[in-house]
Amino acid sequence: MGGLEWVVPSLVGIGAAALVLVGTVVGLRRVGVRRESVDRRAAHELETSAKARLVRADEAVRDADQEVRFAEAEFGPDVARDLAEAVARARGWLREAFLLQQRLDDAEEHTAAERRSWSSRIASLCDSIHRALGDAQQGLAERRAAERGAAQDLPALREREARVRERHDAAVQLLERLRSRFDAAALAAAEGAAGRAERWLAGAGAALAEVETHLTEPGRPVAPALARAGHALERAGAELAAVERVEPDLAAAAEAGDAEASALDAELAAARHERDAATDADAASALGVAIGDASPLLVGRDARAGDPFAERDRLRAARDRLEVARAAVRRAEDRLEGARGALPGAIAIAESQIAVARAAMERARAFAGADARTRLAEAERQLGIARREADPVEALDAARRAAARASDAEALAHYAALHR
Incomplete structure (x- = not known):
């Protein structure tokens, strides 16, 4: 156990x-x-x-x-x-x-x-x-x-139609009054808007007449016609608003044209001074063309008052072209001024580099080949151009080419001396 x-x-x-x-x-x-x-x-x-x-x-x-x-x-x-x-x-x-x-x-x-x-x-x-x-x-x-709700909407649309028709009649009278003062081109946009408004009004009237007919025929839908009428009246009102703006728009364009003319006159005076003082012939010539195109626009402006929109646009375009030409002259003058400032230093560098190249050629005289001699000769020729050239830009380019050729001649002379 x-x-x-x-x-x-x-x-x-x-x-x-x-x-x-x-x-x-x-x-x-x-x-x-x-x-x-x-x-x-x-x-x-x-x-x-x-x-x-x-x-x-x-x-x-x-x-x-x-x-x-x-x-x-x-x-x-x-x-x-x-x-x-x-x-x-x-x-x-x-x-x-x-x-x-x-x-x-x-x-x-x-x-x-x-x-x-x-x-x-x-x-x-x-x-x-x-x-x-x-x-x-x-x-x-x-x-x-x-x-x-069609029966209740119809009277309101009829009242709206009547108000738009009153505006249309007033717009037509406005255009008739303006035709005596302005060219057809100045009123073309407003005339087109008035014509479109008239067509929209006709469409609204037809749609409302359809509504009235259908209301007397049970079971005939009227909402689509009411919608068409409302849309047509809205479009007609928008077109008439464009007509109603034409008179203040013309006044604003005329005022803008006067301002453009004053500005152009001042710019022409400055442009003539810049043209006469310009040393770059091409830029001065282009500025002269722009001055010639713009000057006639300030003569006989009253005869062109029939289309303030076009006159304003012509003056603006002339100012733009004149400003472009003036800017070109300024750029050319800046380029010339820069070249004048850089030229003495470029000539000094070229002279120094040519002297160094000549010394290298003397040391490798028996071994320097035609390439080195040719480049040195070209460097001396370009230096001569730089000293004689009246255009500072061309002179500066020649001085820089002279320094480059002299540097090449020195390098070739050193190479010949090392590998004789």
Whole structure:
């Protein structure tokens, strides 16, 4: 018995572990059962909700189908087209939803996940049906509201038409008065706007007459004609606003022309002085041409007062051309002045480099070839040009070429001496 004392505690431990394991398994099974029960209840509630929504969606499609026929009889097929297209889309979604419901109703067993997925899809399809039909029916409701308000809108539009016609008559009189003072070109834009306003007014009148006729014929839609009339009156008013602005615009253009003429006169005086003082012949010549083009514009301006817009634009263009020519003269003078300042230093550098090259040639006299001698001769020739040239830019370029050729001659002489 003494040898089996260790067995008892071991059996007790194993028994306790077994009890814990069994308790755990039983607990997990109970949790799984409760969870499955909760899932089944949730799936059942989702399926029940989907069925109810499917019934409501089916009723909505049937009602909308009838509404299409009513709308066609009331407004015509064009107006009812949006609702008819929405009904067609809804029928497609409804067929898919019924197919999924049929799967749910089958005797065949399906997993809880499948049933939840199908029920959710049915709910989503029903939402799409209600949304599409609601949007289309809202547009139709707005159309009916517009038709019901047509009788009240018509008098206001007639009053608006009368006011726009008064403005048109006043605009025509304004143009007749301005024709005695201004050229046709100056009034061309305003004349065009007046003509367009007249055509828009005619279109508004025709649309309003159509509304009046349709109001006496039950079932005839009038909202489109009312909309056309309102749009036409708006466009006519915008065109007339352009006509009404023409007189102050002409006055502003004439004032701007006077200011441009004064500025051009002052610039011409400055340009003549710059031309006479310019040392660059090409720039001075170009400035002279610009002066010649601009000067006649200041002569006989009263004879050109018939088109202030064109006169203002001509003066502005002349000022622009004159300013470009003056800027060219200034750039040329700056270039010449810079060249004059740099020339003495460039000549000194060339003289120094030629002296160095000559010394190198003396040291390598027996070995210097024709290349070195030719470059030195060219350097001396370019230095002579730099000393004689009246144009400082050309003289500066020659001095720089002289220094470069002398540097080449020195390098060639050194090379010949090293490789003799």
